[in-house]
Amino acid sequence: MSYRDVVSRRVLSWALVAVGARMPVAMAPLALVFLVRERPGGYSLGAALAAAYVIGEILGAPVLGMRLDSRRARPHLAAGLAAGAAGFAGLGAFPGAPGAILAAFAFLAGAGPAAAPGGLRALLTSLVPGHAAAQALSVESMLTFGVWAVSPATVTGLALGAGPRFPLLLEAALMAASVVGLWLLPAGWAADEQGERDGKDASRLRVLARAWPVYVTGAASLSLLALAELVLPALLEQRGIGVGWAGPLLTVMSVASAAGAFLYGLRSWPGRLRTRSVVLMAGMSAAVAALALIPGAPGIAAALGVAGLLQSGAMLTRNLSLREVLPPGALAAGYSVMYAAVGAGYAATGSLAGALLPLAAPSTAILAGVTLTLLLTAVGWWGEIRLARSARGAGATVPLGAAGAEGAPVGGGRDPERRL
Secondary structure: OOOHHHOOHHHHHHHHHHHHHHHHHHHHHHHHHHHHOOOOOHHHHHHHHHHHHHHHHHHHHHHHHOOOOHHHOHHHHHHHHHHHHHHHHHHHHOOOOOHHHHHHHHHHHHHOOOOHHHHHHHHHHHOOOHHHHHHHHHHHHHHHHHHHHHHHHHHHHHHHHOOOOHHHHHHHHHHHHHHHHHHHOOOOOOOOHHHHHHHHOOOHHHHHHOOHHHHHHHHHHHHHHHHHHHHHHHHHHHHOOOHHHHHHHHHHHHHHHHHHHHHHOOOOOOOOHHHHHHHHHHHHHHHHHHHOOOOOHHHHHHHHHHHHHHHHHHHHHHHHHHHHHOOHHHHHHHHHHHHHHHHHHHHHHHHHHHHHOOOOOHHHHHHHHHHHHHHHHHHHHHHHHHHHHHHHHOOOOOOOOOOOOOOOOOOOOOOOOOOO
């Protein structure tokens, strides 16, 4: 397989819009901390603003994503991104405002554009031939990990070099530019008539709920990232390693994730999607668990690199699985629910680690988080098996996650890996 079918002017335009929409998201939590850190109780206020932002994302993604019209998505996406730009602009323009007002701006910045990731993902896959869906999603993952790799340095450099409000103002400008860029792209994406009915009528919630095992495993995939990001500084202190190494080590993980996404799209892979997902999650869990046992920085870097390499593949299998189980008209909403689910998984594991750190060693917190991840993975895998059996019982010709099933319907969905 190759990426030739993904290389086009329209995909390049999509990438520019996606950077404008997603870099503010990657920058937001750290930028909020820098915005208020010099105020009394600044770090606590920064954490509260970041929490308001994440809550906005978690609530906004499913609510707004379910309202997307696949054929006329542009106005909806533009309105959401414009609302997000307004929220970031408010934060940057009024950094000394009372905490409640800043929290309202942060909530708006998180909730307004929360449906954009799902809508842009569905739009991307409509720009390429059906057999290139995996390669398109791999390109998206590489772009996302690249954005996340450069965002911390961008925030830090602007906040310390120019002023704490400037990262937020840059985020507002980028998101506003993405609104303009939407007019370089199609207004929406085509969906079959049955998908449109499933995407619009009262059964939409039921259709989305059918994919719950995929959401659960998606939440598990990002919960390990929460462990790596939130517990790593404390773990480095426990090992007697300078905390300043946390940034470079996490960059290693991001770069490895981008490489993993590229490698995943290069060829076909054996086995069902759900089996690949479990294997990748087990390997990633083992790599993160190794952090609790490895004493030196080089070994920690190697473990994070392996975890990042496998993480991108695990996330891609989840997105491909959604394409199997959901009809085209509901895909954008499904991606938005996934966005909320992975955010919830990140928050849950981060909260567990935060509660354990005052009571136990960082290595113990990591092992507890890995245990939670494996439990979520097992529940998701069990649910996907039940879903596949239900689809067969309803007369579907192909089990959920079957590799090599070329375009056969699965519970109203389609196989995204045709010709892989």
